[in-house]
Amino acid sequence: MSEFKGESDFDKISHAFENDFESFLRKSNLNDDAIASVLDCCIVRELDKGETFTADYEMSAVNFLCSGFLKSLLEIPVGTLRCAGFAAAGYCFHGDPPGGRQVTNYIALRQSRVISIRGEDLQRLAKEFSSIFELTIKVYTYKLYAERNWLVLGSAIDKKQYVLTTLYLLSIYQLKSGEEVTIRQQDVAEYCGVTQTYANLVINEAVKTGAIKKKYGGIEVLSFELFTDLVDLDLIENMAEQDPQMP
Structure with missing residues (x-):
């Protein structure tokens, strides 16, 4: 990583x-x-x-x-x-x-x-x-x-960015804590209000960039630098500053 x-x-x-x-x-x-x-x-x-x-x-x-x-x-x-x-x-x-x-x-x-x-x-x-x-x-x-x-956030940005942002924040938690957590694609889809098929499509596109890879129970980040390029980092930082308990 x-x-x-x-x-x-x-x-x-x-x-x-x-x-x-x-x-x-x-x-x-x-x-x-x-x-x-x-x-x-x-x-x-x-x-x-x-x-x-x-x-x-x-x-x-x-x-x-x-x-x-x-x-x-x-x-x-x-x-x-x-x-x-x-x-x-x-x-x-x-x-x-x-x-x-x-x-x-x-x-x-x-x-x-x-x-x-x-x-x-x-x-x-x-x-x-x-x-x-x-x-x-x-x-x-x-x-x-x-x-x-x-x-x-879900209404202000497109659904693809919504899914990527969710995965990004969950990945940061795992990196920070050093603990692996199983997050099902179904959970991500329900949380973001999209179909599981669409969530899987977004993940597959991210896999092609070399930023992540799919594994049982979720994803593994191969390059946070590449993953960061896929998300709106300014938006995420602003959310972190505005809400000290950002989910």
């Missing part, structure tokens, strides 16, 4: 994968007392590869992925699970609001650790510490921004 073209570019795009939970809390302006209170009521989930959990408000109002990689699944339509996104280490996300009609399920694509805060604990802490209340608002806003950004 070749070196990434421009270390500064790599840092800009991959910075979201470097946080641990306590660092995340400190960067969110929580003081020592607030951090200690949060850590005292956390639930730690150790997920084996293939294991799932449901992000409901009661048990998982706010969640932080300490390590690993998750795929989110939604029932669209009811009874049919579709890939709705991915979460890398350092990502903070909220559970579905109470009384909601749609529940998000997450499946671990490799061994993962998730820290969760119960809804009742979050309400109590938010009343006690204004910084935790502000952080809660940010977490819910981050997810809305992420969903909006990807919807806007």
